[in-house]
Amino acid sequence: xxxxxxxxxxxxxxxxxxxxxxxxxxxxxxxxxxxxxxxxxxxxxxxxxxxxxxxxxxxxxxxxxxxxxxxxxxxxxxx
Amino acid sequence: xxxxxxxxxxxxxxxxxxxxxxxxxxxxxxxxxxxxxxxxxxxxxxxxxxxxxxxxxxxxxxxxxxxxxxxxxxxxxxx
Amino acid sequence: xxxxxxxxxxxxxxxxxxxxxxxxxxxxxxxxxxxxxxxxxxxxxxxxxxxxxxxxxxxxxxxxxxxxxxxxxxxxxxx
Amino acid sequence: xxxxxxxxxxxxxxxxxxxxxxxxxxxxxxxxxxxxxxxxxxxxxxxxxxxxxxxxxxxxxxxxxxxxxxxxxxxxxxx
Amino acid sequence: xxxxxxxxxxxxxxxxxxxxxxxxxxxxxxxxxxxxxxxxxxxxxxxxxxxxxxxxxxxxxxxxxxxxxxxxxxxxxxx
Amino acid sequence: xxxxxxxxxxxxxxxxxxxxxxxxxxxxxxxxxxxxxxxxxxxxxxxxxxxxxxxxxxxxxxxxxxxxxxxxxxxxxxx
Amino acid sequence: xxxxxxxxxxxxxxxxxxxxxxxxxxxxxxxxxxxxxxxxxxxxxxxxxxxxxxxxxxxxxxxxxxxxxxxxxxxxxxx
Amino acid sequence: xxxxxxxxxxxxxxxxxxxxxxxxxxxxxxxxxxxxxxxxxxxxxxxxxxxxxxxxxxxxxxxxxxxxxxxxxxxxxxx
Amino acid sequence: xxxxxxxxxxxxxxxxxxxxxxxxxxxxxxxxxxxxxxxxxxxxxxxxxxxxxxxxxxxxxxxxxxxxxxxxxxxxxxx
Amino acid sequence: xxxxxxxxxxxxxxxxxxxxxxxxxxxxxxxxxxxxxxxxxxxxxxxxxxxxxxxxxxxxxxxxxxxxxxxxxxxxxxx
Numbered sequence: 086x087x088x089x090x091x092x093x094x095x096x097x098x099x100x101x102x103x104x105x106x107x108x109x110x111x112x113x114x115x116x117x118x119x120x121x122x123x124x125x126x127x128x129x130x131x132x133x134x135x136x137x138x139x140x141x142x143x144x145x146x147x148x149x150x151x152x153x154x155x156x157x158x159x160x161x162x163x164x
Numbered sequence: 165x166x167x168x169x170x171x172x173x174x175x176x177x178x179x180x181x182x183x184x185x186x187x188x189x190x191x192x193x194x195x196x197x198x199x200x201x202x203x204x205x206x207x208x209x210x211x212x213x214x215x216x217x218x219x220x221x222x223x224x225x226x227x228x229x230x231x232x233x234x235x236x237x238x239x240x241x242x243x
Numbered sequence: 244x245x246x247x248x249x250x251x252x253x254x255x256x257x258x259x260x261x262x263x264x265x266x267x268x269x270x271x272x273x274x275x276x277x278x279x280x281x282x283x284x285x286x287x288x289x290x291x292x293x294x295x296x297x298x299x300x301x302x303x304x305x306x307x308x309x310x311x312x313x314x315x316x317x318x319x320x321x322x
Numbered sequence: 323x324x325x326x327x328x329x330x331x332x333x334x335x336x337x338x339x340x341x342x343x344x345x346x347x348x349x350x351x352x353x354x355x356x357x358x359x360x361x362x363x364x365x366x367x368x369x370x371x372x373x374x375x376x377x378x379x380x381x382x383x384x385x386x387x388x389x390x391x392x393x394x395x396x397x398x399x400x401x
Numbered sequence: 402x403x404x405x406x407x408x409x410x411x412x413x414x415x416x417x418x419x420x421x422x423x424x425x426x427x428x429x430x431x432x433x434x435x436x437x438x439x440x441x442x443x444x445x446x447x448x449x450x451x452x453x454x455x456x457x458x459x460x461x462x463x464x465x466x467x468x469x470x471x472x473x474x475x476x477x478x479x480x
Numbered sequence: 481x482x483x484x485x486x487x488x489x490x491x492x493x494x495x496x497x498x499x500x501x502x503x504x505x506x507x508x509x510x511x512x513x514x515x516x517x518x519x520x521x522x523x524x525x526x527x528x529x530x531x532x533x534x535x536x537x538x539x540x541x542x543x544x545x546x547x548x549x550x551x552x553x554x555x556x557x558x559x
Numbered sequence: 560x561x562x563x564x565x566x567x568x569x570x571x572x573x574x575x576x577x578x579x580x581x582x583x584x585x586x587x588x589x590x591x592x593x594x595x596x597x598x599x600x601x602x603x604x605x606x607x608x609x610x611x612x613x614x615x616x617x618x619x620x621x622x623x624x625x626x627x628x629x630x631x632x633x634x635x636x637x638x
Numbered sequence: 639x640x641x642x643x644x645x646x647x648x649x650x651x652x653x654x655x656x657x658x659x660x661x662x663x664x665x666x667x668x669x670x671x672x673x674x675x676x677x678x679x680x681x682x683x684x685x686x687x688x689x690x691x692x693x694x695x696x697x698x699x700x701x702x703x704x705x706x707x708x709x710x711x712x713x714x715x716x717x
Numbered sequence: 718x719x720x721x722x723x724x725x726x727x728x729x730x731x732x733x734x735x736x737x738x739x740x741x742x743x744x745x746x747x748x749x750x751x752x753x754x755x756x757x758x759x760x761x762x763x764x765x766x767x768x769x770x771x772x773x774x775x776x777x778x779x780x781x782x783x784x785x786x787x788x789x790x791x792x793x794x795x796x
Numbered sequence: 797x798x799x800x801x802x803x804x805x806x807x808x809x810x811x812x813x814x815x816x817x818x819x820x821x822x823x824x825x826x827x828x829x830x831x832x833x834x835x836x837x838x839x840x841x842x843x844x845x846x847x848x849x850x851x852x853x854x855x856x857x858x859x860x861x862x863x864x865x866x867x868x869x870x871x872x873x874x875x
Contacts, residue, residue, distance in 0.1 A: 088434065090443060097231065100222035101478075108480035118404065118476035119218025121238045121358040127406060127474060139593025139793035143574035152571065158443060159595045159791045160434035161771035162417075164424035167355065169364060176310065179301035180399075187401035197325065197397035198297025200317045200516040206327060206395060218477035237364060238475045239355035240455035241338075243345035246513065248522060255705065258696035259557075266559035276483065276555035277692025279712045279832040285485060285553060297398035316522060317396045318513035319376035320496075322503035334468065337459035356455025358475045376514025380495035389492065396516045413784065416775035435771025437595040437791045534714035534830025538811035547808065554712045554832045556692035562750065564759060575794075582796035592720065592792035601722060601790060613672025613872035617653035626650065632759060633674045633870045634750035635850035636733075638740035641829065643838065654873075661875035671799065671871035674753040680801060680869060711838060713829035715812075717819035729863065732854035751850025753870045 086131050088115075089138055090158040091146060093126040099151030100125040106149045113141065124156070165210050167194075168217055169237040170225060172205040178230030179204040185228045192220065203235070244289050246273075247296055248316040249304060251284040257309030258283040264307045271299065282314070323368050325352075326375055327395040328383060330363040336388030337362040343386045350378065361393070402447050404431075405454055406474040407462060409442040415467030416441040422465045429457065440472070481526050483510075484533055485553040486541060488521040494546030495520040501544045508536065519551070560605050562589075563612055564632040565620060567600040573625030574599040580623045587615065598630070639684050641668075642691055643711040644699060646679040652704030653678040659702045666694065677709070718763050720747075721770055722790040723778060725758040731783030732757040738781045745773065756788070797842050799826075800849055801869040802857060804837040810862030811836040817860045824852065835867070 095103045104117050104126055113136075116129040132141060142157050174182050183196050183205055192215075195208040211220060221236050253261045262275050262284055271294075274287040290299060300315050332340045341354050341363055350373075353366040369378060379394050411419045420433050420442055429452075432445040448457060458473050490498045499512050499521055508531075511524040527536060537552050569577045578591050578600055587610075590603040606615060616631050648656045657670050657679055666689075669682040685694060695710050727735045736749050736758055745768075748761040764773060774789050806814045815828050815837055824847075827840040843852060853868050 090436075095222070098222060098227040100226075101219055104478075104480045114480075117480040119216070119222070119478045120406075121217075121236045121473075121475045121477075123235050125218070125222060127476070137593070137794045138595075139599070140575055143569070143572060143593070143599060147574075148572040156597050157437075157595045159437045160443065161437075162420075162435045162769045164420045164430075164433040169357075174301070177302060177306040179305075180298055183399075183401045193401075196401040198295070198301070198399045199327075200296075200315045200394075200396045200398075202314050204297070204301060206397065216478045236358075238358045239364065240358075241341075241356045241453045243341045243351075243354040248515075253696070256697060256701040258700075259693055262557075262559045272559075275559040277557045277690070277696070278485075279552075279554045279556075279691075279710045281709050283692070283696060285555070295399045315516075317516045318522065319516075320374045320499075320514045322499045322509075322512040332459070335459060335464040337463075338456055356453070356459070358454075358473045360472050362455070362459060374514070375516075376520070377496055380490070380514070380520060381493060384495075385493040393518050394516045411775070414775060414780040416779075417772055435769070435775070437770075437789045439788050441771070441775060532715045532830070533832075534836070535812055538806070538809060538830070538836060542811075543809040551834050552832045557690045564752075578794075578796045588796075591796040593794045594722075595789075595791045595793075601792065611672070611873045612674075613678070614654055617648070617651060617672070617678060621653075622651040630676050631674045631753075633753045634759065635753075636736075636751045636848045638736045638746075638749040643831075657873075657875045667875075670875040672873045673801075674868075674870045674872075680871070710832075712832045713838065714832075715815075715830045717815045717825075717828040727854070730855060730859040732858075733851055751848070751854070753849075753868045755867050757850070757854060 087134065087136070087138060088160045088163065089130050089132065090160070091128045091130065091142060092124040092156045092158070093128060093152055094123070094154040095125045096151050096153055103149055103151035107146070111145060166213065166215070166217060167239045167242065168209050168211065169239070170207045170209065170221060171203040171235040171237070172207060172231055173202070173233040174204045175230050175232055182228055182230035186225070190224060245292065245294070245296060246318045246321065247288050247290065248318070249286045249288065249300060250282040250314040250316070251286060251310055252281070252312040253283045253309050254311055261307055261309035264309070265304070269303060324371065324373070324375060325397045325400065326367050326369065327397070328365045328367065328379060329361040329393040329395070330365060330383070330389055331360070331391040332362045332388050333390055340386055340388035343388070344383070348382060403450065403452070403454060404476045404479065405446050405448065406476070407444045407446065407458060408440040408472040408474070409444060409462070409468055410439070410470040411441045412467050412469055419465055419467035422467070423462070427461060482529065482531070482533060483555045483558065484525050484527065485555070486523045486525065486537060487519040487551040487553070488523060488547055489518070489549040490520045490546050491548055498544055498546035501546070502541070506540060561608065561610070561612060562634045562637065563604050563606065564634070565602045565604065565616060566598040566630040566632070567602060567626055568597070568628040569599045569625050570627055577623055577625035581620070585619060640687060640689070640691060641713045641716065642683050642685065643713070644681045644683065644695060645677040645709040645711070646681060646699070646705055647676070647707040648678045648704050649706055656702055656704035659704070660699070664698060719766065719768070719770060720792045720795065721762050721764065722792070723760045723762065723774060724756040724788040724790070725760060725784055726755070726786040727757045727783050728785055735781055735783035738783070739778070743777060798845065798847070798849060799871045799874065800841050800843065801871070802839045802841065802853060803835040803867040803869070804839060804863055805834070805865040806836045806862050807864055814860055814862035817862070818857070822856060
C-alpha cells in the first residue's frame, strides 16, 4: 500500500461539498480533514502498490466539482 | 470557546461592504479590522467548542459577497 | 497627519492613466511614482488623523480604473 | 487608541517563554495567542495615539529573548 | 481528541533519527512519514481536548534534536 | 535629481538606531519612515543625476550598523 | 545534444492526456513523468545542438491542449 | 543612455511572436533573448536620458500582443 | 524500480565536487546534471521497489559534503 | 557562443568590489551592472560553445569574494 496526502484548495464555499464527495465516492480515501491555513482540505489516500498515483490524483480527485488546485505529498516510510 | 483569526482578501472596492456584512450578519464575529499589507481584513471569531471551524469559515464567511480569498489561523492558548 | 504608501499593480498598459487619475482626482495624493520591480506605481498619501486609511485605500484608490491590486504600507515615525 | 497585531516567529522551543514575557512585561499587550501556521504567536497590542508603533515593536517586542522575527499589521477601522 | 499535522524540516541527514525520536518518545504521535517535497517529515498527532496544541508543538516537538523548522496544520472536521 | 526608495530590514531591536544614522549621516536622505509589514524602514533618497545609485545603496546604506537587507526601488516619473 | 527538463502544470484533470500527447507527438521527448508536488509533469527532452530551446518549449510544448504553465530547466553537464 | 532589462511572461505559445514584435517595432530594443526559468523573455533596452522608463515599459512594451506580465530591472553602473 | 528526482543546492563553489561524489559513490544515481535556475544540480536516481526513498535522500544524499538543501520529486508514471 | 545572465546577491557593502573582480578577472564577462530589486548585480557572460556553463558559474563566479548567492538564466535565441 502507498499512503499519499493531497492538500486541496476549493472554490469559495464548496469545501464541505467537495470533502463529502471525496469521502463518499473515492474508495481510496482514508481520511479527509478540513484544515487551517491557505488550503481548505487535507486528504489521506491508501493506494494499491499497482495503482498510478498521478492518474489517481489528476483524474479521480482533480475532476471532482468544487476543487481548484491540488498539491501532492508522497510518503516513503511510516514510523 | 475557540478563538480564530481569518485574514480576508476582498474584491477591489468591496472591503468595507464585506466587513459590514461580517459584523452585522455573523454572530460569531468578535472583531473585524481593515488592515495594512496584502490582505484587506482581519477578523476574529469566537466559536462554541461544538462548532466546526472549517464549515464556519467556508460556508458562513467565504460565501459573503465581495470576499475573494481567506487564510485561517487557529489559536491554541491565550496568555 | 498620517503618511501611507501604496504599491499598485495596474492592468497592462494602464499605468500612466491610473497615475494621472490618482494625481488629479485624489486630493490626499502627495507623490505618485512609476517604479522598477513587479509593481507599477508607488503612491504616497497624506491623510488627516481622522481619516480611515482602509476606507481610503479600498474605496478611493482601488476603485480607480486600471488598478488591479494594492499593497498598503503604513508609516509610524518620520526621522 | 491604536490596535496592532504582530505575528511572531520564535527560537525553537522558546515560544511559551516569549509569550509569557510579552503578557507579563508589556503593558500594551491585550491578547497573546499561540497559533497554527508558520508563525508561533499572534499578539494584539493597544497603543496610545501618541505612541510610536515602530519604536514599540522594534524596541519593546523584538528585543525580548526567544523572538526571531516579527511581521506588523496595523488596523484602520473596527466594525 | 484533536488531530493535528506538523510538517517538519530537519538538519541535513538527521531526518530518520528525528522521526524515530518522535515515534518513540512522543506518545501523542499517531503516524510519522518521511515525505517528498521541501519538508522532510509529516507527523500526525492525536491530542486530548484538554491539551494545549501550541505548547505541545513548541515544547515537545521543536525541542527534539535534529529538528530545524515546523509548520502546524490543525484539523476541524473529519469526513 | 533621481528619487529612489529603499526598503530596509534591520537586526532585531536596531531599527531606530539605524534610522537615526541614515537621517543624520546620509545627506541624500529625504525621508525615513518606520513601517508596517516585514521590512522595518522605508527610506527615500534624492541623488544627483551624476550619482551612482548602486554604489550609494551598497556602500553608503548597506554598510551602516544594524542593517541586514535592502531592496531598492527606482522611480521613473513623478505625477 | 542538449538535455532540458520542463516542469508542467496542467488544467485540472488533463494531465494524462497532455502527457500522452507529449510522448506521442513530440519526437524530442525522452522521458515524461507524472510527479508529486505542485507541478503535474516533469518532461525530459533531447534537442539537437542546432535546435532553439525557447522556440521548442513555447511553440511545440506550451501549445499542446491541457497545458497551463511551464518552467524550463537547462542542463550544462552530465556526470 | 539608460540601460534597463525587462523580464517578460507571454501568453502560451506567443513568446516568439512577441519577441519578434519587440525586435522589429521597438527601436530602443538592444537585445531580446528567449530564456530558461519561469519568464519567457529577457529584453535589454537603451533609452535616452530624457525618456521616461515607466512610460516606455507600460505603454510601448506591455501593450504588445502576447505579453502577460513584466518585471523591470534598472541598471546603475556598468563595469 | 522507482525513479526520483532531487534538486540540490550546494555550498558556493562546491557544486562539481558534490556532483562527482554523487556520480561516483551513489550507485542508484542514473543521471546528474548541473542546471540553470536557483538550484545547482538535478539528480535522477533509480531505487529498488524495496528501498526507502526518504532514508536514501536524507542519509545517502544530504550527508555528502557540499550539499546545503534538497527538494525531492517522486515520479508515478513514465510515458 | 552561449550568452548567459547571472543575478548575484552580495555580502552587505561588497557589491562594487565583487563587480570589479568579475569585470577584471573573468574574461567571459561581457557586461556587469549594479541593479534595482533584491539582487545586487546582473552579469552577462559570453561562453564558448565548448565551455561548461555550470562549472563556469559555480567555480569561477560563486568563488569570488563577496558573493552570497547566484541565479543563472540561460538564453536560447537572440532576436
